[in-house]
Every structure is written in structure tokens, then in C-alpha cells.
Amino acid sequence: MNAFVQAATILKTGEYQVLKQAYLNWHGACADEDEINLLFAQYMQFGVLPHWAESFAKTVISDFNAQLDINPGLYSLSCFSPRVASRKKIPTFSIN
Numbered sequence: 001m002n003a004f005v006q007a008a009t010i011l012k013t014g015e016y017q018v019l020k021q022a023y024l025n026w027h028g029a030c031a032d033e034d035e036i037n038l039l040f041a042q043y044m045q046f047g048v049l050p051h052w053a054e055s056f057a058k059t060v061i062s063d064f065n066a067q068l069d070i071n072p073g074l075y076s077l078s079c080f081s082p083r084v085a086s087r088k089k090i091p092t093f094s095i096n
Contacts, residue, residue, distance in 0.1 A: 004049060007057035010064045016040050019049075022056035 008018045019040055023031040031039075042048050049057075 002047075003054065003057045003061060004043070007060040010060055015043070018057065018060075019043065019053055022050075022053040025056050026050075026052035 004015055004018065008015045011018060016036070020031060020036055023036065023039075039050065039053075043053075
């Protein structure tokens, strides 16, 4: 199975949406619809993807294979913000 298709399956969304998210993840901003449409048309006709889209798909698959809890929200599928990893903070308490 194509890595891009597999990433879409893991995220329970379509390839078009994964391409939009990959763009956001790489560039830090949402793409214009015309640009995404052109990239998606090239992908559908020729199977050609930008390197950043392939890299994003491989990251999704790697996370899934590592048995991480895959939450589509972590991949910013709503196009609100790029995926940003943050370290969990351990609550600290002090007794004065």
C-alpha cells in the first residue's frame, strides 16, 4: 500500500486532507486551495508528491507502528495550527 494512502487510512481521512495537513506541517501555514488542487491533481495523475508530503506520511506511519495513540487532532487536520510536540509537564508542589 502506498505510504500516503496508508497515512490517510490511519488518520481516517482522505488523501486530499492529508496533503493539506502535510503542507501546513511543513510550511507552517495553510495552503491556497489552488495550490493544493494542483498538487493533488499531480498526485492523482502521476503519483508524484512533494518530499514534505511523503515525509509527513512516513511520520504518521512511524507513529502508528510505534503503537502511539493516533489522534487525528494531533495532526491538525482542521488546519488551525501546525503539529507541535510538547513535553508533558509534571505538576510540582511545594510546602512552605
